Amino acid sequence: MISLSGRGRKDRKTQCPLTFVIVGGSIAGLACAFALGRAGHRVIVLEKGDAESHSSCTRAIRSPPNMSRILQGWGLHEKLRQVMVRADCTVLRIGQTGEKIGLFRFHEQIMQALGAEVLFFPYGQLWQELYKAAVDVGASIRFNSTVTGVTSSRASKPCVVLSDGTEVSGDLVIGADGNSGMSRRCVLGGTDESGIVDRRSIFSLEVPMKELEDRKELRALTEASNWDIWLGDGGCIHGHPSVGTYLYSHGYQMNFMLPDASQDVSGEDWECQYPVQGIVRHLEGYTPSLRDLVSCATGAVSVRYIRRDRLSSFSDDNDTLILVGDAAHNLPPNSTQNVALALEDATTLGNLLWRLRSQTQLSMFLGIFDELRLPRSAEVFRSEHEKHEFLSLPYGPLQKMRDEGLRIAMQKELLDWDEADEEYLRSNWEEYIRMFDYDASEAVDDWWSKWGSLMDAHSSNGD
Template sequence: MADTSSSPPVLSVLVVGCGLSGLASALALAQAGQRVTVFERCAKLQEIGAGIQLSPNATCLLQHWGVLEEVLKYADRPEAGTFRSCRGDVISHSPPVTHPKLVCEAPYIVIHRADLLKALLSGIERRGIDVEIKLGSSVSEVDFNKPSLRLSTGEVCEADLILGADGQRSYCRSGMLGCEDPPFSPGDVVYRVSVPMKEVNENHPAWDLKKRSSVNLWMGQGGHVVSYLIQHDILNLVLIYAERETCEAKYGPQRADMEEFRSKISGWDPILHRLLEVEGSVCTKWTLFQIQELSQWRHESGRFVLIGDAAHAILPCLAQGAAQAFEDAGVLGAIFSQPVRPDQIPDALRVFEEVRRPRASDVRHRTLDQKAMFALADGPEQEERDVQLRSGADYRLFEWLWDYNAVQDGQEAWKRFLTDQTHHNGV
């Protein structure tokens, strides 16, 4: 439990789940001087999926934690983003990371999810940050009041604070709510093709996608396609498509026939169809899931809180899933880097949620708006969207979304709480 022999006290923190959310929060809290143990049910760390985009609101946190250099060893840095019609016509070139209004100087990067996890672990080890990770440790019970965890082995672990970072299908979330709360499918399906670009030469129509690292987005009725390079020579080609009437909800990637992908983009840019023909390309598909928006992330005991996808899983249409998990970690680390007594933990979690839940909710709703905008059929709404993109209206969204400092927000919120408490007590 809490070490009261030193000032500020060292708090013991248990984290359930060692995905990107759990690992980032463990890193941030350990750097803040807390004693952190992470429990992961899998015997080996692995991330489902392939490519991931990290915008400056995420990479500035990696920079703050001192692990960005390690991450950049594995990452690609797109020069720009290009919006296209489904037929391939360029609507706008959008390099928002170099927009002069952005104060944040952290880069926009794309990276394989497994490489990001590997880089975070390597950065933690290289910097000598003390995080204990227990693999193959399945949690069978959470006592939210004590708080403590019971493992499948029968071992009970007590702490000052527990974080539930166990993803969309969170055991912790169901336990805290007192009922099953499974993710639900709105009927959107993802098709992903990993294209080995070493097979693409200068005579191939997709050569430009190989020679110039960029994020490309094709928008058409019912869905959109996004592409970018990962691991320097693999093109991550992803289609998000509304398939409400025929979708069979399956969790996690399943092998898919390339013809399925091809049929969804019939009549779209010929370059996309040529990419599907590249030798060695592999197609997978999976169903997108959402969770109900929660009115509260923390347990009434004030000693447990949900973070990451367990608290606010969102669709990938704004490329903010990992970034929002990192923002959780940034705010937690900022609050608990300042003196927090054990009896103040409930206040700290309340301040954390007051900072994070409104922004995460805004991101969720803007993501849904973006998904709808990307999937417009040809017509007046689509024409107006294209006019807005050409005018640079998307910069306003990027400015709000990316030019954000979670650490500063967390620090200022906790200082305001302490100041208000002092005034309230008449000190």
């Protein structure tokens, strides 16, 4: 059953405003700042970089329906309309030849039931809208503020220490500083995680849409809003439009997952510039037209994924710091749900913490956050890893079996909705609906309808 409740809800203000210090001013941090600010709390965001580095970023992000619905509820969907592209389908191709062997259509009937679409739009545009929204609800956002540590104990409020010695205190610290950030280490008691370095390097770049239009064999990619995936030997390439209006320079986003492509890619964020020709050298197994297209890019960024153990809690032992976004979930970069999980975290915090009636409830609310978010995080983590492995099989028996299965399934996808096999649709969409239909705000409402009266009773007894 696809639910549509919990949307269009009016802002609700807390009776017990607290001060939250957010480490990290990327999308995860700003989303939390907005959600908590409109719930009536005081918010301070500490970002190590400057505004320009975020607002000018044209790298496209994918917004699955569970994220697109949050943007609608926050009033940001309309603000992004001029730059968004609605995805029609996913097309899978043989990397060596470009042959289309797989198709997954985002059927209009299913998208309508989900209440949202799969969208593409630039990171910088979403960041700008979240920044303005956070400031509008009273958040204080401080740039060029590098956090070096967090001091905390159950007996005192947590204090964030900056590189210049400045101390910023609050009632709770929210770590939104990524996989390798300081916040995750603090939750783990100051220990470094070794993790497993993924065998694939990940790169991202953008090429002008005109470069595709000028190439006959690639021109079809400009004629539909598809999400194309080229399957290679142990890796793959994703491609899709990045901007959807004549007001901006049209671009085509390309994301690469290449096996053992570079041992010098070590950073876990998107700050490492990488030479385009360095990527081209690792594309021998792909069509010449793709290699030629990549050569037209003016720059690329790279990132290395380190798979770490799942956390048993997103909070530290003192309940003074909580993790959100990549810092919490450790998904592979460029996954469908990276940004979506961050917005779900923010929505969960906002819908939980407007209900605070006493500061003594805070630890219990962090426990509820874990109860709601840990299972969802684990489910998405499993799903995204399975997709990554499926799309990057090395050449061999499993890859041949995959390709043959995709060819057979594509014939069913080509049928009109009224002619489609119901059992096929159900089996093919079951996993996607589980990912796409999740409503973070509704999950809080459901929990509260069952247990909220006990929380209120506990608060009354404690006061």
